Structures are given as C-alpha cells and as structure tokens.
Amino acid sequence: MPGTRLSETPACERLHEYLRAAQSRGRRAARRGTVSRQVPALAGIPATSFAMAVATVDGTEAQIGESTTGFSIQSISKLFALCALLRHDPRAWADVGWGPTDAGYGSVADLERNHWRPRNPFVNSGALVVTDRLLTHTGDAVEATVELLRTGDAVYSDAAVAGSEMAIDHRNSAIAHVLAEHGRLTNGIDRVLPQYFAQCAITASVRTVARAALFLADRSGDHSVLDAETVRRVNAVLLTSGMYGAAGDIAYRIGLPAKSGIGGGVLAVMPGRGTVCVWSPPLDGDGNSAGGVAAIEEFARLAGWSVF
Ligand code: GLU
Numbered sequence: 001m002p003g004t005r006l007s008e009t010p011a012c013e014r015l016h017e018y019l020r021a022a023q024s025r026g027r028r029a030a031r032r033g034t035v036s037r038q039v040p041a042l043a044g045i046p047a048t049s050f051a052m053a054v055a056t057v058d059g060t061e062a063q064i065g066e067s068t069t070g071f072s073i074q075s076i077s078k079l080f081a082l083c084a085l086l087r088h089d090p091r092a093w094a095d096v097g098w099g100p101t102d103a104g105y106g107s108v109a110d111l112e113r114n115h116w117r118p119r120n121p122f123v124n125s126g127a128l129v130v131t132d133r134l135l136t137h138t139g140d141a142v143e144a145t146v147e148l149l150r151t152g153d154a155v156y157s158d159a160a161v162a163g164s165e166m167a168i169d170h171r172n173s174a175i176a177h178v179l180a181e182h183g184r185l186t187n188g189i190d191r192v193l194p195q196y197f198a199q200c201a202i203t204a205s206v207r208t209v210a211r212a213a214l215f216l217a218d219r220s221g222d223h224s225v226l227d228a229e230t231v232r233r234v235n236a237v238l239l240t241s242g243m244y245g246a247a248g249d250i251a252y253r254i255g256l257p258a259k260s261g262i263g264g265g266v267l268a269v270m271p272g273r274g275t276v277c278v279w280s281p282p283l284d285g286d287g288n289s290a291g292g293v294a295a296i297e298e299f300a301r302l303a304g305w306s307v308f
Contacts, residue, residue, distance in 0.1 A: 015054050015062035018302040023052060023064050026280055026295025033282025033290030036262040041164035042072055045264070045281045052295055053206040056274035057218045063207055068153050070203035071279040072161055074261030075105070077145055077199045078127040079238065080212070084144040085130050086230050088137040095133065095184070096126040098233070100240040100247055105287075106171045108178055116182035120241040122259065125175045131196045132185045142198045148225065151211040155204045162194070162201035172196065200261075209267055210277040216257075216269045235269055239307070246286040246293075254297050255306030266292035270305040 027050055037043040051065040085092050101119040103110035111118060111125045118126030134141035142157050149155045176189045176196075185192055204212075215223040216231055216238075226234070238257035243250045243266075250258055258268040264281035266289050276299055280291030300306060 011056070011058075011060045012062055015056075015060065015303075016064070018299050019052055019054065019062055019064040021302060022295040022299040023050060025298040026050060026052070026278060026291035029294030030280045030282045030289075030291030033284050035264070035281045036283050036287075038262055039072070039074070039161060039165040040168060041158075041161045042263055045071075047282050049264070049279065049281055050291060051206045051279045052276070052299075053210040054274060054276045054299070055210040055214050057214060057220065057223075057272065060274075061207070061211070066279070067207045068205045070154060070156075070205055071265055072158065072200075072261070072263035073202050073204055073209060073265050074200050074263040075122065075127070076209060076259050076261040076265050076267055077202045078122050078130065079234070079242070079259045079267070080148045081127065081130050081134055081141060081145045081199055082121045083215075083226060083234060084141075084148050085134045085137065086226055086234070089133065090227075090230055092130070092133055093233070096121040096129050098237050102245050105244055106175065108174055111175065111178055116178065116184055120237055122237070122241045124172055125179060128172065128176055128179060128192060128196055129184060131199055132187050132192045135191065135195055136186050141195045142202070145199050146202060149202065149204050149208055149212045151208050153205040153208045155202065155208055157198045158201045158203045159198070161203075162197040165200065166194065166197045169197070206265070206277040206279050209265065210275045213267055213269060213275045213277070217271055217274050219272050235271060238269065244287045246288055249286070250288075250293070251308075254293070254300050255308045256296070256300060257307070258296070260288045260292065262287060264289045264292065266296060268296050268300070270300075271307060273305060276300075276305075
C-alpha cells in the first residue's frame with residue numbers, strides 16, 4: 001500500500017512486509033549453509049528452496065515462497081509426537097526428561113551418563129521413547145502424529161525417505177538397543193524403529209506446520225490440544241532443547257521457543273501471539289537451517305516477537 005504507514009496497514013499486509021524482509025535475509029544466509037546428506041533421499045533437495053508461513057492466534061495468516069509445498073519435517077515431528085503422547089499421558093516427562101544437553105542429539109554416551117534415561121524428548125533417545133509410548137497408546141505413532149498436523153494441505157509419511165534413512169542407519173538402532181537393554185522401551189525395536197523413521201519422514205508444508213502448532217501459542221484455550229500447564233512446559237523445553245546445541249544462541253538472537261529438523265525446517269512459537277515456520281534446506285554448523293534461523297530472526301525483530 002504505497003503512501004500508507006506500516007502501522008496503519010491491516011495485520012495481514014504488515015505480516016507480508018515482514019515476510020518479504022525475512023525472506024531476503026533468509027535466502028542470503030542460506031548460501032552459507034549445506035544441505036544435509038544424512039538421509040540419502042533428501043540430499044538432492046534444491047538448496048534454493050524457500051518457504052515461510054505465519055499464523056496468529058487471532059486467525060491471521062501470511063505466507064511467502066513455496067508455502068504449500070511439502071518438505072520433510074524430520075525432527076520437527078518430535079514436537080508433534082511429544083504433544084500427541086502428552087494428550088494420552090501428561091506424565092510422560094518422567095520417562096523422557098526435560099533438561100538440556102550439549103552432547104548432540106544422537107549421543108549414546110550421554111544416554112549412558114544419564115543412567116539410560118534420555119535427557120529430553122528432542123534428542124533421539126528421548127524421541128524413540130516418545131514414539132514407543134505413543135505406539136503403545138495408539139497402535140500407530142505415525143498416524144497419531146500426522147493427525148495433529150492435518151490442517152488443510154496434504155500431510156503424509158514419505159516411505160521413500162523413511163526407507164532411505166533406515167537402510168543406512170546405525171546410530172538410531174544403537175540408541176534403541178541401549179534403551180531396550182535397560183528396559184526403557186515397552187515395544188520391540190523391530191516395531192519402534194520403523195515407526196520412528198516413518199515419523200521423521202512426515203511431509204508437510206510450512207503453512208500446515210505453522211497452523212498445526214498454533215495450540216502452543218494460544219492462551220485462550222480455543223485451539224486446546226493440551227492443557228495450559230503442559231503447553232508452558234513444552235515451550236520451556238523447546239526453548240532449552242529444540243535447536244540442538246544452539247539453544248543459547250537462539251535465545252540470544254531470537255528469544256522464541258523453536259524446533260528444527262535436518263530437512264531444513266524451523267518452527268518458532270510466540271506465546272500469546274502466533275507461530276512462524278520456515279523451510280530452507282541448507283544447514284549451519286549446529287545443524288539448524290541457516291536461512292530459517294536468519295529469516296525467523298528478522299521476522300521476530302520486525303514483529304516484536306520475543307518471550308524476553
Ligand atoms: N531422522 C533424523 C534422525 O533420526 C532426524 C534428525 C533431525 O532432524 O534432527 O537422526
């Protein structure tokens with residue numbers, strides 16, 4: 001709207017302004033990252049892919065880029081699987097922990113140091129326990145996770161992505177064996193691992209992920225998937241453990257609970273206001289989307305989103 005001051009434009013137009021600025025900063029930062037080769041089927045994803053979506057608790061939405069294209073949400077699924085489990089068992093925290101670690105998300109040594117209890121639900125040992133318990137409660141952890149994400153655009157588990165990770169995996173199998181050895185899994189490894197890989201292989205658009213996560217931002221209870229106390233705890237653990245070893249950096253630069261995945265997705269939550277999700281495949285040295293973090297940093301700065 002030429003000639004109109006930003007503060008006078010409708011909410012949606014203002015969000016679009018912020019998204020345009022965030023996109024240009026995110027695209028620049030993405031050039032410094034590298035697309036992960038950990039899951040062979042994802043190694044060829046174009047590094048220039050970019051999408052960003054915002055959803056607010058008052059119902060406003062805005063998107064930019066390939067916002068309805070599905071991407072592999074990978075570890076972002078750990079957040080939705082956790083929330084699906086907490087609906088069945090609000091005390092599941094006791095089995096998966098809630099404290100941070102700087103040991104990396106696939107550390108067997110850290111699991112052993114912590115007497116075989118995972119540090120939190122976002123490291124792989126914790127996520128495997130979440131998948132195991134969700135499988136017990138629902139009979140299908142993948143479907144229970146997908147169900148939380150279904151908000152319009154297609155959401156499905158990509159069998160080719162799951163199969164390609166499973167075919168080369170040793171690390172998650174090792175973690176699952178250690179968990180099983182110490183009685184931390186209620187189902188057999190042969191059931192838990194395929195469910196875990198299929199859960200990581202969930203494909204969804206940034207618009208879907210931002211919409212689906214709104215219950216984590218909504219304090220009115222209108223989107224209530226979980227009670228307010230559980231939502232507060234999930235956001236706290238996201239802030240301290242959702243971004244691999246970069247929690248301090250993300251708190252300092254952005255100040256929002258957030259979760260990322262090696263597919264290049266990042267989701268951030270502003271309690272009381274809304275959610276923002278970016279997909280930009282190249283990752284930085286911490287394993288977070290380089291473009292995603294930069295784009296959310298710019299968006300949060302412009303929108304005044306920070307929990308601090
Ligand atoms: N499927 C990947 C794994 O289990 C997900 C890693 C991630 O996105 O952090 O290692």
